[in-house]
Amino acid sequence: MGTVAIFGAGVMGETLLSGLLRAGRPAEELVITERRPERAVELTDKYGVRALSNVEAAAEAETLVLVVKPQDMAALLEEIGPHVAQANLVVSLAAGITTDFIESHLPEGRSVVRVMPNTPALVDEGMAAVSAGRHCQPDQLEHARSLLAATGKVTEVPEKLQDAVTAMSGSGPAYIFYVVEAMIEAGVVLGMPRATATELVTQTLYGAATMLRETGQHPTVLREQVTSPGGTTAAALRVLDDHKVRAAFVSAIEAAAVRSKELSGG
Numbered sequence: 647m648g649t650v651a652i653f654g655a656g657v658m659g660e661t662l663l664s665g666l667l668r669a670g671r672p673a674e675e676l677v678i679t680e681r682r683p684e685r686a687v688e689l690t691d692k693y694g695v696r697a698l699s700n701v702e703a704a705a706e707a708e709t710l711v712l713v714v715k716p717q718d719m720a721a722l723l724e725e726i727g728p729h730v731a732q733a734n735l736v737v738s739l740a741a742g743i744t745t746d747f748i749e750s751h752l753p754e755g756r757s758v759v760r761v762m763p764n765t766p767a768l769v770d771e772g773m774a775a776v777s778a779g780r781h782c783q784p785d786q787l788e789h790a791r792s793l794l795a796a797t798g799k800v801t802e803v804p805e806k807l808q809d810a811v812t813a814m815s816g817s818g819p820a821y822i823f824y825v826v827e828a829m830i831e832a833g834v835v836l837g838m839p840r841a842t843a844t845e846l847v848t849q850t851l852y853g854a855a856t857m858l859r860e861t862g863q864h865p866t867v868l869r870e871q872v873t874s875p876g877g878t879t880a881a882a883l884r885v886l887d888d889h890k891v892r893a894a895f896v897s898a899i900e901a902a903a904v905r906s907k908e909l910s911g912g
């Protein structure tokens with residue numbers, strides 16, 4: 647399928663790179679670009695892939711995966727734009743950046759796919775949503791899907807939903823880790839060693855996630871199964887409701903979607 651170039655191998659770029667290698671893609675078919683030379687050396691030493699300049703990578707690769715921060719996207723596109731050929735596929739993983747924005751910074755008619763991945767891709771349990779730009783052909787969208795499928799599930803959404811996807815599954819792992827931190831803190835408050843609290847919460851999260859995925863039951867049903875009448879869970883949930891935790895989650899995710907839209911200016 648030709649060379650894949652990852653432009654910007656930070657947290658998400660390295661996550662994708664490592665996933666493609668785990669999935670069996672040869673290191674010779676992968677190149678990275680990085681702004682800081684020491685970061686490029688770190689990754690070439692660790693993964694055996696080549697680090698090139700942005701222009702060299704754009705000239706060599708068939709598939710160009712853009713994983714710089716949204717604020718750095720315009721400058722990157724200015725640099726590589728003249729080297730993006732008709733046959734290339736440009737795949738952007740940046741929050742907020744629209745396919746319109748990318749297409750407008752490239753020569754006319756270039757194929758673009760917008761993707762929102764998440765960090766569980768690091769353990770091959772990622773969730774990615776893809777949306778095709780106006781010139782992207784079905785086989786090119788399929789190619790983008792197959793790249794992401796190396797690290798987890800992939801779904802297709804209309805691009806107008808990508809800000810919501812970003813707020814839900816893109817940022818989502820952070821909300822879960824935040825809840826986990828709070829639960830561990832509660833265990834410590836109750837006198838538990840931190841390591842015990844961490845083990846209890848981690849396995850509880852894993853078990854609950856597995857129940858959601860494997861039983862297909864609605865979360866309300868699963869929550870009610872835990873909530874014995876007059877018991878401990880009901881006492882806890884009443885406090886969460888008193889503190890409007892459910893409403894806070896809705897507002898938080900709305901704020902993330904608003905921020906994603908704001909980033910679309912580049």
Ligand SMILES: NC(=O)C1=CN([C@@H]2O[C@H](COP(=O)(O)OP(=O)(O)OC[C@H]3O[C@@H](n4cnc5c(N)ncnc54)[C@H](OP(=O)(O)O)[C@@H]3O)[C@@H](O)[C@H]2O)C=CC1
Nearest residue numbers: 654656657658679680681713714715716718739740741763
């Ligand atoms: N982290 C996450 O969970 C997710 C991130 N994303 C998206 O992925 C993108 C990257 O995020 P993340 O990995 O967290 O950010 P990072 O800052 O960790 O990674 C971006 C990398 O790109 C480098 N870079 C910046 N400009 C250039 C350039 N012109 N050429 C080459 N390299 C460049 C940066 O270098 P330097 O350090 O010098 O700035 C940095 O190493 C963002 O657009 C984000 O929206 C999407 C979903 C989830």
Ligand SMILES: O=C(O)[C@@H]1CCC=N1
Nearest residue numbers: 740741812816817818
């Ligand atoms: O926080 C961010 O902007 C990026 C996008 C989704 C997750 N991390």
